Amino acid sequence: MKAIVDAIYAGAVRPMPDDGRPTGIFKTPLAGEAEIGREGLVGDAQADRRVHGGPEKALHHFPAEHYARFAAAFTEQAAAFVPGAIGENLTTRGWTEAEVCLGDVYTFGSARLQLSQPRSPCWKIDARFGVDGLTRYVAEHGIAGWYYRVLAPGRCRAGDALELIEREPDPVTLAEYWRLRASPRADRARLQRVADSPGLAPEQRARWQQRLDWLRAQR
Structure with missing residues (x-):
């Protein structure tokens, strides 16, 4: 089981448009090699460390396929639904929540990652796209992506593969x-x-x- 990472994203904390609350949801693609530490990508930041970031939410992975679902459900914002827009660190195609399991261990570049939990969508998704109901839609359909903990730091770049190397005997997708x-x-x-x-x-x-x-x- 292998997927190519199309892009790696990181960003600084900045004000949310309209209300000015701090957020790390705005990410930009990284060029060249990136470094993964115990708490995620070096140079990436989270505004509210109570609910984002830290060792158990070090990297956020989001399937690019879900953006088409967003565009179909929220047509007025369709042009905004592009990879990287929901604040993820990694984007792939071919894997969704149906293919990955709790506890899966992957290699990515020279790093080793373990799937620790799904993302829990919050108000910032609605605020980011300027639409009511997207956060609820994400939660109702279970398409928020997922988080990794970092078992071994390393270096990576876009185009590297995420490759499954270990899965629990009785896995839960x-x-x-x-x-x-x-x-x-x-x-x-x-x-x-x-x-x-x-x-x-x-x-x-x-x-x-x-x-x-x-x-x-x-x-």
Whole structure:
């Protein structure tokens, strides 16, 4: 399982148009070699470190195919839906949430990355494109992309391949993750499988376990 990274994006914190709140969603493509450290691309920045960035959200990967879905659903903003626009660090074609799994380990250039969790869409997506409802659309369809933790820092460039080198024995795809998250009647065994996934970020694992504990308490 291999995908070519079309582009690598990074950016500084800047004011959001209209309201001036700080954001790191505006990224530009990097030319030449880039360096990946333990907390992501050297030279990239996040405005709110409570919800973006850090070791468990070091790199954001977004499938380029999703932009066509945005354009079809929000036609007035269609021209704005281009790779890099949602604030991702890596863009590929051929992989979506249906193909990747929690805990997947990949090589990228000389770095080694592990898929830690899906991105949770926030208000900045609506603000970035000047439209109401895009954030909700992303969440409802489970097409927010995903985050990597960095197992081994390294160097990379656009055109390098992301190559799967390790997958858990009973993997959970991100598509299944989103289906279970949205289902009010999900089977507890399937929920436990997500919570027990070794690759899942600790904060997310705790949330799934809290949901399971609540369900057990109702019984």
